[in-house]
Amino acid sequence: MIHNTIKHLPKIHRLTLGALAAILCIMLLWPNDGVRASRNVEVLELVPGVQYDVPMPSFGEDISFDPEQFKGEEYIRHLVRSGDTLGKILSSHGQSARVTHLVSHSGDEAKRLRKLRVGESLYLQIDASQTLTSIKYPISSTETLYLTRDEDSFISSIEQKPVESLITFAQGTISSSFWHAGVQAGLTDNKIMELASIFGWDIDFAQEIRSGDSFNMAFEELYVDGEFIGYGDIVAAEFVNQGDTFTAIQYSDGNYYTPEGRSMRKSFLRAPVNFRHVSSNFNPKRFHPVQKRIKPHRGVDYVAAVGTPVLAAGDGKVIKAAYDRFNGHHVFIQHGERYQTKYLHFKNRAVKRGDTVKQGQVIGYLGSTGMVTGAHLHYEFLVDGVHRNPRTVELPKAEPIDEKEKDKFLSLAQQTLTLLDNNKRIMLAMN
Numbered sequence: 411m412i413h414n415t416i417k418h419l420p421k422i423h424r425l426t427l428g429a430l431a432a433i434l435c436i437m438l439l440w441p442n443d444g445v446r447a448s449r450n451v452e453v454l455e456l457v458p459g460v461q462y463d464v465p466m467p468s469f470g471e472d473i474s475f476d477p478e479q480f481k482g483e484e485y486i487r488h489l490v491r492s493g494d495t496l497g498k499i500l501s502s503h504g505q506s507a508r509v510t511h512l513v514s515h516s517g518d519e520a521k522r523l524r525k526l527r528v529g530e531s532l533y534l535q536i537d538a539s540q541t542l543t544s545i546k547y548p549i550s551s552t553e554t555l556y557l558t559r560d561e562d563s564f565i566s567s568i569e570q571k572p573v574e575s576l577i578t579f580a581q582g583t584i585s586s587s588f589w590h591a592g593v594q595a596g597l598t599d600n601k602i603m604e605l606a607s608i609f610g611w612d613i614d615f616a617q618e619i620r621s622g623d624s625f626n627m628a629f630e631e632l633y634v635d636g637e638f639i640g641y642g643d644i645v646a647a648e649f650v651n652q653g654d655t656f657t658a659i660q661y662s663d664g665n666y667y668t669p670e671g672r673s674m675r676k677s678f679l680r681a682p683v684n685f686r687h688v689s690s691n692f693n694p695k696r697f698h699p700v701q702k703r704i705k706p707h708r709g710v711d712y713v714a715a716v717g718t719p720v721l722a723a724g725d726g727k728v729i730k731a732a733y734d735r736f737n738g739h740h741v742f743i744q745h746g747e748r749y750q751t752k753y754l755h756f757k758n759r760a761v762k763r764g765d766t767v768k769q770g771q772v773i774g775y776l777g778s779t780g781m782v783t784g785a786h787l788h789y790e791f792l793v794d795g796v797h798r799n800p801r802t803v804e805l806p807k808a809e810p811i812d813e814k815e816k817d818k819f820l821s822l823a824q825q826t827l828t829l830l831d832n833n834k835r836i837m838l839a840m841n
């Protein structure tokens with residue numbers, strides 16, 4: 411049971427396609443297991459201007475850990491309580507301060523015991539002569555720290571359990587909102603956010619999602635010792651937006667590419683706000699609420715709560731960050747020679763003139779300053795000084811995958827696409 415060498419078994423990240431084929435067979439045999447159901451969701455129309463209460467995603471891994479799995483071994487379990495320190499715990503089990511010192515100085519890994527958190531468990535092995543012989547400390551569902559007495563010192567080691575990954579599928583058709591369809595398809599908040607971020611350079615999830623849009627995706631389920639511990643990466647996904655199909659495949663570098671091997675990541679995000687916050691739709695012939703006449707509207711308005719972070723659509727330089735009575739607090743960004751983006755009506759600005767900004771960086775907070783009746787972000791996209799629709803404008807081409815990797819990627823892409831198609835057929839057959 412005691413390990414004094416470090417076992418490092420890497421996560422089995424990709425299944426061979428043979429194994430994937432096997433999973434598909436299993437899914438065909440037991441269609442109610444393993445398949446994350448896609449259902450037609452009820453019609454619930456989005457009303458412009460209404461604030462929708464969507465659940466906020468929780469960040470971090472969907473990993474749960476069950477310390478009970480250590481029951482039945484010859485260790486005494488100590489549940490860490492508020493105010494507990496390693497010294498206190500060991501002392502409560504009859505160990506001297508010297509033992510605490512030996513334990514906490516038995517290598518870099520043992521330093522983790524200095525930051526015990528409430529609710530964690532520490533397992534102690536104490537022999538008949540009251541000598542502490544071993545400590546076991548589960549760090550996560552996959553990692554356990556062991557400290558083993560070796561005469562007058564302790565040797566630390568970390569046991570790493572292999573994580574097995576299986577591929578599961580989800581599919582959905584949007585009738586009310588993307589978030590709703592994601593929940594209906596059985597996706598966690600994190601997976602819905604991940605799916606949107608994979609396509610965030612192609613699709614404006616805040617404004618351009620329509621009833622009838624659909625998605626189909628393959629992602630990992632992670633297991634340790636046969637127990638489900640959480641979800642892994644999305645390995646492939648397809649999104650149909652207003653009739654256009656976008657497909658992304660994850661490569662071994664962790665990045666997503668089109669089936670032709672172009673990066674999904676591009677120079678400009680489609681929307682400078684996170685879709686979770688936005689509740690209204692774009693009306694190209696809107697009646698300007700202040701000036702009481704039809705005004706050519708040269709941008710996109712995102713209606714969301716005051717304080718919603720607004721992101722730089724691309725890397726660039728802030729050429730203006732100011733206030734005036736029409737535009738309120740506003741920020742203009744220059745991207746290379748040809749492109750400019752403008753953001754108006756901020757509650758407050760988060761950058762100043764001359765700043766260099768990165769894509770996705772918060773540049774201000776949505777507000778209602780200037781000539782407006784309600785809080786919104788007014789966003790403009792200019793090419794060579796001319797206003798363009800950010801949805802339809804021709805943008806710089808995305809970077810292709812490294813030439814050396816291309817053949818390998820293309821064959822992976824072909825197989826992954828087949829997998830997604832097969833899933834679509836299975837889902838159709840089930841409905």
Ligand SMILES: [Zn+2]
Nearest residue numbers: 709710711788
């Ligand atoms: Zn506007």
